Amino acid sequence: MYKALILVFFSTQIFAQTLKEKLVGEWVIDVIKLYDDSPILKDDVRNIKLRYTFMKNDSFRVTINGKTGQGTYKIKKDTLIIANSAYFKVLALDEIKLTILSINVQNQDKALKLSFLPVRFHNLGFTPQTYRTKGQDTIYVSKPNYLEPLFVDAEMSAAQFISANFFFPDYKAGDFYARFIITKLGEIKGIEILNSTHENYNKYLIKAIKASKGKWMPATWEGKPVNAEIKMGFDMGWSDKMALKNQSSATAPKTTIDANESNFYLMQGNINVEEKRYSAAIKNLSKSLEYDPLNIDAYYARAAVFALTKDTQKMCEDLLQLKNLQQVKATELWKKFCDKNKTPSTK
Template sequence: MYKLLTFILLLLTTQNFAQNIKQQIIGEWVKENITLYDGSPILKDEVRNMQLRYTFMPNDSFQITVNGKSGRGTYSVKKDILTIAEASIFKITRVDDIRLELTANVTDSTERPNALKFSFIPAKFHNLGFKPVSYRTKGQDTIYVSEHNYLEPLFFDPDKSAVQFISENFVFPDYRAGLFYARFIITKQGEIKGIEVLESTHEKYNKYLIKAIKSSAGKWRPAVWEGQVVNTEVKMAFDMGWSEKQKYKNASSAPKDSIDSNESNYYLMQGNLNVEAKRYATGIKDLSKSIELDPLNIDAYYARAAVYAITKDKQKMCADLLQLKNLQQTRGTDLWNKFCEEKK
C-alpha cells in the first residue's frame, strides 16, 4: 500500500512539474542567441543570424516564423522535454519570465556535435524601445508600417517566403533583368488591399507583378500589436536577376575567392565514406578538399583530425585541433589541450 501511494504521489508530482513548465512556455518567444550544443559559436552567418520566433498556445498548438516563412503545428511537454511537431525534440534547460533555453535532446554531445542550443526572450522584451510608425487613411483606418521581426503580417507557406512565392508567380521573362518595388496593405482580416508598384525598371510588367501579389491571397495572417490585430502596410523589393546582372556588369576580370558550402559538404560526405571503408589516404584528400572549399567547415576539421589520429599522425592531428581551437570550438579546444598542449 505504501509503495502504491508513493508511486501515485510521484506520478502526480511529475505531471504537475510538466504542467508548470507548459504554463511557463505559453506565449511568444523571439530567438536571442544560438550556439552549438557545447556552447561553441556558430560560424555560418545564415545560421547565426537566423530570425526565429515561436508562439506556444494553451491548446497544444504553436506558430513558428523562420526568416519570413511561417507555419503551424502541435507540441507537447513531458517532464522537461519539449517535442515540436512530433519531430524536433528539445530539453528545456531554463524557462522563466525572462528567458527560455532549449538544447537538442542528446545524451552525449559527442554523438551530435552539430546539435544546437537556443536562447529565447519574450516578444515583449524584444520589442522594448520599438515604436511602430502609423498613419490614417481618408476613411480613418489606422495603418501600421510593417517592421521586419517586430511588427509584420505572417505569410504561411512551409517552403517559401512571401517574396519567393510572389516572384515565382510573377510572369517576367527569364532573359530580362528587372527591379521592382511595391507596397500593399494586409488588413485585419488578412486580405490584400491597395497594391501599388512604387518603382519599376520595366513598367509594362507592373500589371503582372500586381497579379502575382494577388495570387498570395489566403496565405496571410494579420499583424498583431499589443494583443490586437492591425492593418499593416508592407513594402517589398523584387529583384528579378537585376543585382546579378549589375554584379557581372561591374565585376573585374580578376578571379575572386569564394566559399561553396554545398560542394564542401559533398566532399565531407565522400571523405567520411572513404574513412568508414578504411581508405584513409583518399578520405584525407576529400576532407582537405572540403576545407579548401569552405575554411569554416568545422565538421571537416574534426573528421580529418580523427583520421590523423587513426593513422597516428599526431602533428597533423594537432594542427587541425589547433585550427578548431582558433575557431573557438569548445570540444576542439578540449581535445587540443588534452593531446597537443606541451606540458611544462
C-alpha cells in the same frame, strides 16, 4: 509502493503542467549555439529569424525566415515535443528566458541549443514607425522579427510565393520593388510598384501579390492587430546579370564561400576515411575547407585523419584552428593532446 508510484506520477504531471503554463505565449529567438555552447559560425543558422507562439489549447504557430506553419505540441516531464517529431529538453523556462536543447538528432554533437526571449522583452527599445492615410487609418511600418504580418505557408515565404506566381519570362532579368498593406483583417490593400526595370510587367507583379490573398495574418502590436505596410523586393535574375556584366575577368580569384561544394568534398573525405584511404581523405577535406574555411565538420574530420596517421603536429594545427573558432570540444582536445607541447604553427 503503489502510493509512492502514484505520487511520482502526479508530481510529474504537475511539473509538466507548470512548464506548460510558463511556456504559453510568444517567444523570439535570442541565441543559437551548439549543444556544448560552442558558437554557430554559419550565418544562415546564426542569423535565422525564428518565432514560436504556444497556445493553451496545445497548438503552436512558428515563423522561420518569413515562413509560417502551425501544429500541436505537448510536454512530457521536462521534454517539449513539437509536431510529434522534434524533441527538445527544456533546460530553462521562466518569465525572461526559454532555453531548449534538441535531443532526437542523429548526431548529438550537432544538436542545437536555442534560447528565446518573451516577445515583450524582445521588443524593448523598439518603437514602430507609423503614418496616417488620407482616410485617417493608422499604418504601421513592418520590421522583420518585431512587427510584421505573418504569411501562413510552411513551404514558402511571401516573397517566394509571389515570385512563383509572377509571370516574368525566364530569359529576361529584372528588378522590382513593391509596397502593399496587410490590414488588421488580413486583407491586401494599396499595392504599389515603387521601382521597376520592366514597367510592362508591373501589372503581372500586382496580380501575383493579389494571389497571396487569404494567406496573411495581420501584424500585432501590444496584443492588438494593426494595419502594416510591407516593402518587398523581387530580384528576377537581375543581380546575376549585373554580376556577370561587372565581372572584370573570368579567371578572377574565388572570394565567396560555397557551402554546397564544401559539403560535397566533406562527404567524399568521410567516404575515404571509411575506406581507410587517408591520403585521399586529407586531400578532399582540405578541398572542403578551401570552399568554406568555416566548415567545422571538415576541420574535425581532418584532425581525426591526422590522428589516425599519427601526424600530431597537423592534428594540433586543426584543433588549434577549431579552438580559435571557439569550439568547446576541440578546445578540450587541444588542451589534452597539444597544450603540453609548444603551440604548433598555423602557417
